[in-house]
Amino acid sequence: MKTGGQLIVDTLKANGVERLFCVPGESYLAVLDALVDSGVGVTVCRQEGGAAMMADSWGRLTGKPGICFVTRGPGATNAAAGLHIARQDSIPMILFIGQVQRDAREREAFQEVEYRRAFTEFAKWVGEIDDPARIPEFVNRAFSVALSGRPGPVVLSLPEDVLRETVAKPPVRILPNPVPANHPGKAEMTDLAERISKAERPIIILGGTRWTEAAVHQVRHFAERAQIPVGCSFRRQMLFDHLHPCYAGDVGIGINPALAHEISSSDLVMLVGGRFSEMPSSGYTLLSVPFPSQPLVHVHADSGELGRVYRPALAINADPASFAEALSELDVEVTPARAGRVARMHEEYLSWSMPPETGPGDVHMGPIITWLRDNLPEDAILTNGAGNYATWVHRYIRFRKFATQAAPASGSMGYGVPAAVAAQQAFPERLVVAFAGDGCFMMHGQEFATAIQHKLPIIVIVVNNSMYGTIRMHQERDYPGRVSATDLVNPDFAALARAYGGHGETVEKTEDFVPAFERARASGIASIIEIKLDQQAITPTRTLDQISGTGVKKAD
Secondary structure: OEEHHHHHHHHHHHOOOOEEEEOOOHHHHHHHHHHOOOOOEEEEOOOHHHHHHHHHHHHHHHOOOEEEEEOOOHHHHHHHHHHHHHHHHOOOEEEEEEEOOHHHOOOOOOOOOOHHHHOOOOOOEEEEOOOHHHHHHHHHHHHHHHHOOOOOEEEEEEEHHHHHOEEOOOOOOOOOOOOOOOOOOHHHHHHHHHHHHHOOOEEEEEOOOOOOHHHHHHHHHHHHHHOOOEEEEOOOHHHOOOOOOOEEEEEOOOOOHHHHHHHHOOOEEEEEOOOOOOOOOOOOOOOOOOOOOOOEEEEEOOHHHOOOOOOOOEEEEOOHHHHHHHHOOOOOOOOOHHHHHHHHHHHHHHHHOOOOOOOOOOOOHHHHHHHHHHHOOOOOEEEEOOOOOHHHHHHHOOOOOOOOEEOOOOOOOOOHHHHHHHHHHHOOOOOEEEEEEHHHHHHHHHHHHHHHHOOOOOEEEEEEOOEOHHHHHHHHHHOOOOOOOOEOOOOOHHHHHHHHOOEEEEEOOHHHHHHHHHHHHHHOOOEEEEEEOOOOOOOOOOOHHHHHOOOOOOOO
């Protein structure tokens, strides 16, 4: 005899789950009880959105579905923020939601929501289990759906009475469903080899998920051999070593104009793993929709993404790992001009990724980022949410290793702190640094308490300019001098860290940062370093005054 709650946990363990993230609720008490002696780690979070973002970060960095449990109604709707990130960013994740008991369904019972209607746009599949005997079937299917094709989130609704009910003859063995690889066809790879051999200005753009460290190495070696520059899609920079001679830069918001020109004038664009959606494509300007002016080879694990937005000259239905293996075996010719082009593009990237040394105010982000870039371990994991502060990370940090970046391509604020919590639990031996703006931190900064509770020594760098900076920038550009709803009054973030039981530092001058960071790291506990940044330092290269042309006017 086993309860539905026990069958849930058994099936999670059969699928290799080591840890889950949750905010507890009475709707799934039977699962919480089954977890007590299970050996599965449980991270208790402070808000369901943070828990879902942790699950996303786990899936993003490990390639295995992040598991999140939340209660019904407001718990589920709070989790929708993390669910949306996982959907847009193609991250494997399974969200389990406690549900009202079966005999109360369709009565608008306490906190009842019909998740199969509410979350259809947020997930690859939304199911509800109404028979405890079918729990292994549903959960195994959830793993397969989350991992196959284009990965993404799955939602399973769990009626409370189903979790309490016992199954007289539970399965003797619960086995996971294997996720098949998508191998490229021989004819397509032969076609690709011919196109590469003829191309004089090819470029490879890496993106998406289902990558492995081995696949990243195989692409790197092929790029060396074929002398092809490689760019990384927006917030997928960890897919290629930035100091490798073939690296050409990140392809996304604020792209290097020289790189944008190379993509636009390329005679062969190879898009591997990604969808090249609005942000990576610079608002769909780098490739025309639906017919790109450049010959496009699109490689994607989901056949439904091939031709969905762009009509490729060659479509290859393959996951990145399988494609990289086949790519490494290609025999291609190299035109003499390629080596010089690759070297020039890498030098242009190096120049573009040198931050300015000065700026408005007493704290200059350029020297701080330069120091971090030169002193963080190569395997340090960097996380961030969304905001103008993130430009300093994605433009100037030079990522060297696989699985070192967790940031939402969907542009969701509040992601950095919960993502860092999950990253530190997935890789306890590595340094984890979260970046957040003041507005970004306040959305899920309470998960700093989760880091304290679980003894996770994350370092959170809060760039505080007392406003919603990105919106203020757009405001000054489009409505000069007319400031509305963007000023913020913030706590003392260093004192807040200490109130939680962590380490706190305040940086008011550039030279304060390095000793503050070293003290934070030496503390061995979760830390917050608040950087007080001048409002004029809105971007690395332009001030608010320069953007508005009228000067800055503060609201009363």
